[in-house]
Amino acid sequence: MDVPELLRQAARQVPAGLPVADVDSYLAHGEWETALDVLLDLGDAHPATTSFWRTLGDAAHGMRLDRSAAWCAWRRREVLHGVIRAELRLLPGARRHPIPGAGRLRSLWNIGLVTPAGEPGLAVALIWVEFAPDLPPGGRGSVRLAPLTAADWRHLGPGDPITMHDGRAVCGAAVITEAAFPAGRDHRRRPPAG
Incomplete structure (x- = not known):
């Protein structure tokens, strides 16, 4: 499927009542990246499905926009497993x-x-640095976390402190700013005790 058709398909998946008319105009003028950006913004501002993110990811791949494609894959994972955001200080x-x-x-x-x-049980998570290409040594910023085992993180909520480790050594401190998990699951499960 070609990129404009993928973008049109994603636009059809946007919830009713949201403005997507501009997408057709951008596509008609060959402004594929602008159409993608509009749809990415809509997906970030309103609930979107895994299909929406997969379709946008395919379009981003077709345009060789690697970071946008990676973002779509990340957001698709968040739809499935939940969103965890934090303020991290290295x-x-x-x-x-x-x-x-x-x-x-x-x-x-x-x-x-x-x-x-009785030792601390360390959990694994991928890090997405928000609003910047990276987080420099000693820096601070907003991050999103994608746990390897999302169920282990369900006890966390806004304001909870967590620490980042390099091996056993602490290398960063963070405070959870958002923890939202798919509906129908226990959001504040207590961590397993030893």
């Missing part, structure tokens, strides 16, 4: 390299889990 001197922004770094997090031996 400790000075704890990292030598920036955290890449497009969800490529898998990090360890202390989210309050405990192993049977």
Whole structure:
């Protein structure tokens, strides 16, 4: 399927009543990236389906827009498993390299889990840096987290502190700003005790 048709297909999946008329105008003038941006904004501002994000991702791939395609895959995952956002502060001197922004770094997090031996049970999550291409060493910023096992994170809510680890060493401190999980599931499950 060609890129304009993929964008039209995504526009048809936007909830009724939302403005998508501009998309056809942009497509008629060959402004595919602008049409994609309009649809990305609509998907971020209003509930969207996994199909919507998959279709937009296919369109972004067709335009060779790798970061946009990665964002669509990320948002599709969030529809399935939930959204976790946090304000992260990297400790000075704890990292030598920036955290890449497009969800490529898998990090360890202390989210309050405990192993049977009574040690902190670290959980794994990918990091997406919001509003920047990366997060520099010692920097701070808004991030989205995609846990390897989303169920382990359901006890978290806004205001909860978590720590980022490099091995066992703490390299960052974060505060949850949003934790929203798919309907029909327990959102505040207590972490398993050892």
